[in-house]
Amino acid sequence: MTDWPQIRRVGLSGILVTFAEAMTEPANRAALALRAAIEDADWPEVTETSTSLVSTFLQVNLAVTPAEEMTERLSDLLTSRDWYKADLPPGRTLWHIPTVYGTDLAPQLEEAAEVAGVDPDEAIRQISGARVRVLTIGFAPGQPYLGELSETWNIPRQQALSKSVPAGALIIAIRQLVLFTNASPTGWRHIGQTAFRTFRPESEEAFALSPGDELCFPAIEPAELEKIRSKDQSGDGGASSEVLA
Amino acid sequence: MSATLTVVQAGPALSIQDFGRTGYRAQGLTRGGAADPIALHEGAALLRQPAGAAIEMIGAGGTFTSDTDLRIAMTGAAMTANIDGAAIVWNASHLLPAGAKLTIGGATGGTYGYLHIGGGLATPELMGSRSSHLSAGLGAALKSGDTLAIGPDKGSETGMALPRDNRFDGGTVHVVESMQTVHFSADTRARFTRTTFRRDPRANRQGVRMDSDGEGFFSDGQLSIVSEVIVQGDVQITGDGAPFVLMCESQTTGGYPRIATVLPADLPRIAQAPAGAAIRFAFVSLEKAIAIEKRAAAELTALPGKRYPLVRNPAEMRDLLSYQLIGGAVSANANPFEEGT
Numbered sequence: 001m002t003d004w005p006q007i008r009r010v011g012l013s014g015i016l017v018t019f020a021e022a023m024t025e026p027a028n029r030a031a032l033a034l035r036a037a038i039e040d041a042d043w044p045e046v047t048e049t050s051t052s053l054v055s056t057f058l059q060v061n062l063a064v065t066p067a068e069e070m071t072e073r074l075s076d077l078l079t080s081r082d083w084y085k086a087d088l089p090p091g092r093t094l095w096h097i098p099t100v101y102g103t104d105l106a107p108q109l110e111e112a113a114e115v116a117g118v119d120p121d122e123a124i125r126q127i128s129g130a131r132v133r134v135l136t137i138g139f140a141p142g143q144p145y146l147g148e149l150s151e152t153w154n155i156p157r158q159q160a161l162s163k164s165v166p167a168g169a170l171i172i173a174i175r176q177l178v179l180f181t182n183a184s185p186t187g188w189r190h191i192g193q194t195a196f197r198t199f200r201p202e203s204e205e206a207f208a209l210s211p212g213d214e215l216c217f218p219a220i221e222p223a224e225l226e227k228i229r230s231k232d233q234s235g236d237g238g239a240s241s242e243v244l245a
Numbered sequence: 246m247s248a249t250l251t252v253v254q255a256g257p258a259l260s261i262q263d264f265g266r267t268g269y270r271a272q273g274l275t276r277g278g279a280a281d282p283i284a285l286h287e288g289a290a291l292l293r294q295p296a297g298a299a300i301e302m303i304g305a306g307g308t309f310t311s312d313t314d315l316r317i318a319m320t321g322a323a324m325t326a327n328i329d330g331a332a333i334v335w336n337a338s339h340l341l342p343a344g345a346k347l348t349i350g351g352a353t354g355g356t357y358g359y360l361h362i363g364g365g366l367a368t369p370e371l372m373g374s375r376s377s378h379l380s381a382g383l384g385a386a387l388k389s390g391d392t393l394a395i396g397p398d399k400g401s402e403t404g405m406a407l408p409r410d411n412r413f414d415g416g417t418v419h420v421v422e423s424m425q426t427v428h429f430s431a432d433t434r435a436r437f438t439r440t441t442f443r444r445d446p447r448a449n450r451q452g453v454r455m456d457s458d459g460e461g462f463f464s465d466g467q468l469s470i471v472s473e474v475i476v477q478g479d480v481q482i483t484g485d486g487a488p489f490v491l492m493c494e495s496q497t498t499g500g501y502p503r504i505a506t507v508l509p510a511d512l513p514r515i516a517q518a519p520a521g522a523a524i525r526f527a528f529v530s531l532e533k534a535i536a537i538e539k540r541a542a543a544e545l546t547a548l549p550g551k552r553y554p555l556v557r558n559p560a561e562m563r564d565l566l567s568y569q570l571i572g573g574a575v576s577a578n579a580n581p582f583e584e585g586t
Contacts, residue, residue, distance in 0.1 A: 008424040011506030012534060013476035016424055022471055035271075050271035050474060052498050057474040059270070063509075063538035067531065138472070138498035141274040141381045181273075182382055199273075201383050206372055207272040 005030070005078055007071050012062045015070050018055040019083065025148060026084040027054040028135050032212045033086035037077065045070065051211050053136050053145070090245060092212045094131075097179075097239040099170055099192040099217040100225050101128065108162075108189040112172055115155045115189075126152065127191065128219040132177060134211050140181040142199035142207045146215055147176040157187035168194045168237065170217060179215075192217060195229050195237030208235065214244065248313045248395040250362055252387050253346065258303035259387040260377040261368055262359075264296075269372070270497050276477070277378035277494050280357045280450055280516040283545065284321035287407050288361030290548035291318035291338040293400050298368065298375040300360040300387065306349025307389075309360070315341045315395065316363030316403050322355025322413060322517055337406035337555055338363075355413035355517040356448075364398030380451055380494045405552045412514045415444065415522030419529045419537055420505035423479060428464040429504050437462055437504060438526055442488065446520035450494040453515055454487055455524060461486010464502045472500040478507035478515075480526070488526075490515050508534055510541035 004027075005019045017034060020027035034056040035049050048059040060070055101124045102109035113123035132146040149172075157173045162185060165171060169180040170192030178188060181198045194217070198208050209215075220238075228238035252259070264285065265278025279285050279301055289296035299320075306324050318338040319326060326333050326349045333339050335358075341347050352358060368375050377384030387393075426434070442455035462482050475481075479491045481501040490507055491499075492515070505526060507515060518524055529537065 009422075009531075010474060010476050011421055011423050011478055012509060012538065013478075013506075016474060018473075020471075048268055048270055050497070052473050053471055055473060057270070062531075063535045063542075136472075136498065137271065137273040139273065139496055141269070141383075142272055199382070201371060207269070209272075211271060 005083070007074055007078075009062065009067050010057065014057055014059040014062070015067065015074065016055050016057050017074060017078065020054045023053045023135070023148075028133075029088060030054075030083035030086060031056045032089060033083055034077075035211075036089035041077070043073070051136055052138070088133075089212055092210070092214065092244045093241050094214045094216070094244050095196075095209070095239050095241045096216045096218055097194050097196045097237065098220040098225065098228060099128065099194050100222050101192050101219050103222055105193040105222055105225070106169070106190050109191040112155065112189040112191050116152050118152060123191070124219055126150070127172075127177075128217055131214055131216050134209050134213045134215070135176065136211055137207075137209065139178075140184065140199070141201075142209060143181040144179055144198065144209050144213075144215070145176055146178065149175045149177065151175070155189075158189060161185045161187050162190060165190045166193070168196055170194060177217075193225065194239075195225060195232060196239055197235035197237065200235045203235070247367070247397070248311060248315065248364065250309055250311050250315065250366075250393045250395055252389060252391040252393070253308040253310055255387050255389045255391070256302060256305040256307040256349075258305075259307055260301050260379065260384070261298050261366055261387065261393070262301040262376045263298040263374055265376050265493060266372055266374040266378070270474075273497050274378070274381055274383075275475075275493065275495055275497055277381070277383075277450075278374070278376045279359070280493055281321050281359070281412075281513040283412070283513045284357065284359045285361075286545045286548055287320040287336070288318045288359055290552060291320070291336075291405055291407060292316055292361055292363050293402065293549070294363065294365060294398075298366040299362075300366070302349065302358040302360065304356060305351045306358060306360070307387075309341075309347045309349075310345065311341060311343060311395075313343050316398060316400060317341045317347065318361040318363075319349070319358065320361065320407070321357050321359040322352040323409070324352050324358045325350035334406060334555055336409050338403045340403045352519070354519070356519055357516055362395050362398075363400055364396040367394040367396040378494060404555045406555050407548065407551055408553075413517045413519075415518040415524045416514060417525045417527050418511040418514050419508045419534065420478075420480065420526050421508065421529060421531060421534045423503040423506040424473070425464065425470065425502040426504055428470075428502050429462065429482075430465065433462050433464070434504070434528070437488070438528060440525070442524045442526075444515075444518040444520055444522045444524060448520070450492055452492050452495055453490045453518075454483075455490065456487065462488060462504060464504070470500060470502055472498045475499045475503075476506065478509060478512050479503040480505045480507065492516060508537055510538050
């Protein structure tokens with residue numbers, strides 16, 4: 001027996017199932033798969049589900065539903081299969097989001113490349129060619145944490161915070177990318193700029209991305225981004241998407 | 246034409262709040278809604294209508310008027326209030342006559358005051374709620390000149406009051422262990438419950454920092470935990486060792502360890518505590534916590550039965566002769582709460 005997964009109470013608000021002590025791809029995959037299974041099971045006590053990097057959260061009013069009852073049911077579900085090898089849930093979306101790397105629109109590409117030990121062209125080649133998954137969404141509404149990039153990109157956060165990077169910024173640290181929802185200070189390095197809006201409160205689909213979706217960031221020139229910005233009303237920022245089977 | 250309420254002059258922090266939005270945590274949006282949901286239930290009980298959106302006023306109110314007669318009720322943090330200069334009682338329902346000016350000043354006890362309107366606010370919903378969630382960029386604060394739609398009012402009664410409870414003064418809040426409580430040593434946990442904290446003045450709808458004089462409350466392996474789900478009431482320990490109670494507009498996930506979680510029933514006490522108010526935390530067992538929650542739910546249900554009519558001093562009623570003084574009399578045996586329910 002291993003120590004994982006762990007089932008813990010979260011105050012009186014629900015139950016958390018955690019698959020690992022730190023971020024790993026199989027643990028993230030397990031959290032996504034378990035959430036999908038719980039949504040399918042449609043337990044009436046569960047009012048909401050979510051995932052963080054390596055955990056699945058079930059919102060349950062534990063003042064009404066006994067915690068042991070939920071824990072037992074979850075234990076049964078957890079032992080029913082190997083969640084670390086589970087397939088990713090179907091119906092996820094693959095996005096291609098046009099991105100300007102470097103230039104004054106994303107001024108820290110060269111610095112990030114240097115910390116990673118590659119030249120800037122190689123950095124653009126690697127990141128624009130990577131396909132990353134929404135590991136979790138948080139910090140701001142609709143804002144994805146994306147990964148995992150190769151070990152080359154296991155670069156630390158900067159010592160000092162950048163005062164503000166704009167909405168649509170692509171930032172990098174610790175083998176992950178984040179696509180910014182709102183202008184915000186950050187300790188991550190700003191390497192790319194998109195016109196993609198992750199949060200669109202006025203539209204029917206307020207959130208463009210869901211945990212498990214996959215993203216690519218093909219490189220474009222600044223002039224092209226300018227053209228996209230002048231035309232785009234949707235918030236997609238020139239992105240195309242397809243549903244993954 | 247349907248009724249409206251005009252914000253003649255907005256105080257510094259007014260927004261519309263109901264019970265917030267659920268179902269969006271996975272996509273990074275917390276529930277938001279009223280910082281003190283008990284106050285929404287009290288407003289509903291005073292006006293005998295379903296609990297819903299009200300104007301939340303942080304620290305101070307503003308000036309309001311309407312072209313039509315409106316029923317109003319004020320709950321939550323007590324604030325000085327008058328209608329055309331005549332003082333009115335807090336935690337009570339009143340008639341705001343057409344054209345009259347309702348002026349709500351600074352808080353005299355507590356932090357979050359609420360203005361409720363008979364018929365309820367009928368402003369547009371965004372993602373299933375009328376609440377502004379300003380930290381997420383949803384909705385906007387109310388500003389001078391705003392005109393708010395009001396729903397049709399089915400009631401007519403005013404002049405009812407509710408007793409005030411003591412949730413506005415700080416005091417002891419109950420907490421249960423949370424998922425990271427075990428990362429704090431028994432000594433640290435004991436010191437946490439022995440310490441009298443003061444509510445930091447910088448508190449907001451995202452979180453309330455607790456100040457104390459002693460050393461910080463550090464866990465073993467403080468900085469190495471993976472970012473994890475946040476629920477309302479979580480008491481996270483930030484880098485400097487100070488507890489920070491996470492409120493309705495917090496982020497959905499966070500990487501700081503949580504030493505405890507405040508019971509939902511006691512969270513309004515944290516929200517309402519004025520800057521500098523003394524607060525202590527007391528761990529309770531899961532069984533005791535459930536009992537406290539059940540009692541709190543029962544108290545909300547019992548609110549309508551606690552209403553009592555405001556007694557007015559005829560000497561202070563300038564327009565006494567305009568009142569029809571007999572028609573409102575009821576039988577001593579009648580149950581005044583049966584009507585309309």
